[in-house]
Amino acid sequence: MKTQIVIAGGGYAGLFAAARLRKYSGMNVVLIDAHDHFVQRVRLHEYLAGGSMPKLAYRELLASHGLDFIQGRIQSIQPDQQTLILEAAEGARIVRYDWLLYGLGSRTKRWDHIPGLNEWAQTLDAGPQLDRTRQRLQELPAGESVVIMGAGLTGLEAATEIKEAHPHLAVTLVNAGRAFPGYAPGAEQEIRNVLRRLDIRLMEGRQVTRVEAARIHCDDGSSMPCAVAIHCMGLEVSSLARDAGIRTAANGQIQVDPYLRSLSHPNILAVGDAAELDAASCPAPRMSCAAACPMGTYAADTLHRLQSGQKLLPFRFGFTGRCVSLGRRAAVVQLVNALDQPRRWFFRGRLAVWIKEMICRGTVQVPQWELRWGLALNRWYQPKDI
Numbered sequence: 001m002k003t004q005i006v007i008a009g010g011g012y013a014g015l016f017a018a019a020r021l022r023k024y025s026g027m028n029v030v031l032i033d034a035h036d037h038f039v040q041r042v043r044l045h046e047y048l049a050g051g052s053m054p055k056l057a058y059r060e061l062l063a064s065h066g067l068d069f070i071q072g073r074i075q076s077i078q079p080d081q082q083t084l085i086l087e088a089a090e091g092a093r094i095v096r097y098d099w100l101l102y103g104l105g106s107r108t109k110r111w112d113h114i115p116g117l118n119e120w121a122q123t124l125d126a127g128p129q130l131d132r133t134r135q136r137l138q139e140l141p142a143g144e145s146v147v148i149m150g151a152g153l154t155g156l157e158a159a160t161e162i163k164e165a166h167p168h169l170a171v172t173l174v175n176a177g178r179a180f181p182g183y184a185p186g187a188e189q190e191i192r193n194v195l196r197r198l199d200i201r202l203m204e205g206r207q208v209t210r211v212e213a214a215r216i217h218c219d220d221g222s223s224m225p226c227a228v229a230i231h232c233m234g235l236e237v238s239s240l241a242r243d244a245g246i247r248t249a250a251n252g253q254i255q256v257d258p259y260l261r262s263l264s265h266p267n268i269l270a271v272g273d274a275a276e277l278d279a280a281s282c283p284a285p286r287m288s289c290a291a292a293c294p295m296g297t298y299a300a301d302t303l304h305r306l307q308s309g310q311k312l313l314p315f316r317f318g319f320t321g322r323c324v325s326l327g328r329r330a331a332v333v334q335l336v337n338a339l340d341q342p343r344r345w346f347f348r349g350r351l352a353v354w355i356k357e358m359i360c361r362g363t364v365q366v367p368q369w370e371l372r373w374g375l376a377l378n379r380w381y382q383p384k385d386i
């Protein structure tokens with residue numbers, strides 16, 4: 001009987017894993033996702049601002065290469081029985097696995113201590129809420145205010161994209177501390193210049209304390225009107241793994257060994273945002289598509305090695321850059337060292353826009369090419385000495 005490999009979550013990590021597994025025989029691969037199509041999360045801010053996002057249906061993508069797909073929301077995992085329970089269109093279903101590749105990703109963090117935030121603020125999570133916010137942005141009359149909370153990569157990309165697409169709206173970016181640490185001075189200056197050019201108001205050093213239907217309050221006593229509030233203040237992972245008794249870190253990420261195997265359940269490999277990498281695997285782990293894609297590919301290769309009794313090679317990943325789009329016409333690509341610290345060099349202007357676009361395209365095209373041709377195309381920086 002073939003080994004049953006279940007990929008839980010078809011995000012970047014899950015899709016890259018499925019694509020690489022197509023190369024190997026002797027395995028029955030099933031990918032499970034709540035959506036029927038691949039969500040390009042790194043483009044959700046473009047979609048929110050009105051851009052188009054072609055849908056890549058899992059079933060069509062995988063079926064022609066002998067991989068199965070089940071659409072359903074995973075409700076629980078029973079590691080001792082090696083099963084998952086999911087809610088599918090036809091009702092509850094139990095799926096058995098020999099190996100589980102856990103790649104359920106992350107979502108916008110819920111901050112329960114900020115009254116009104118979870119109720120009134122919108123997020124960049126895929127689903128009907130995002131569609132409604134996109135629609136609302138299109139309908140807002142001139143001069144209405146949009147407030148983005150959190151000036152990290154996601155907040156910055158959302159603010160610039162929205163303002164560029166809807167120049168008649170007043171866009172404000174609020175950040176608790178000083179914005180844009182981790183960039184070389186010139187790169188930071190470029191980001192600030194673009195914000196000024198787009199006429200985006202940047203408010204630094206202010207914590208949001210309360211969100212109402214049409215107003216946001218900050219810790220310095222100030223408040224501002226907002227027709228749409230968008231929460232970009234961090235990501236969190238699902239509690240599914242912890243609830244299942246799988247060993248997790250305090251934030252719910254599965255703790256793994258250097259081969260991405262769960263420390264408590266070695267027949268579960270965790271990938272992407274859902275995994276807590278150790279310092280030997282990655283000197284400066286951060287939730288990112290940049291790390292998720294290599295983790296997916298690596299986990300697939302490792303499963304093959306485990307199956308065929310080959311020696312395992314530890315996972316190694318180092319960041320090389322941080323790419324941020326600033327609307328469709330500007331971007332910054334900050335080069336970083338393996339510790340994710342900024343180097344002196346960065347790209348801006350058209351070159352940076354092009355690099356960022358090529359990377360985004362690659363995250364969708366490379367797994368498709370691997371699926372089509374069965375070639376090992378995905379490569380990444382693997383620092384030897386950290």
Ligand SMILES: Cc1cc2nc3c(=O)[nH]c(=O)nc-3n(C[C@H](O)[C@H](O)[C@H](O)COP(=O)(O)OP(=O)(O)OC[C@H]3O[C@@H](n4cnc5c(N)ncnc54)[C@H](O)[C@@H]3O)c2cc1C
Nearest residue numbers: 009011012013034041073074105272273287288289290292
């Ligand atoms: C707007 C935005 C821009 C970003 N830009 C960048 C960028 O430029 N560069 C970068 O490196 N990173 C970026 N990121 C972060 C990046 O998108 C994530 O780190 C990345 O998506 C993680 O990949 P993943 O495979 O771990 O999880 P995800 O891509 O989150 O995929 C998880 C999958 O699991 C599925 N799932 C979840 N729970 C269940 C369940 N219970 N049952 C069934 N299916 C489930 C989801 O439907 C999803 O398909 C961005 C994020 C956002 C929101």
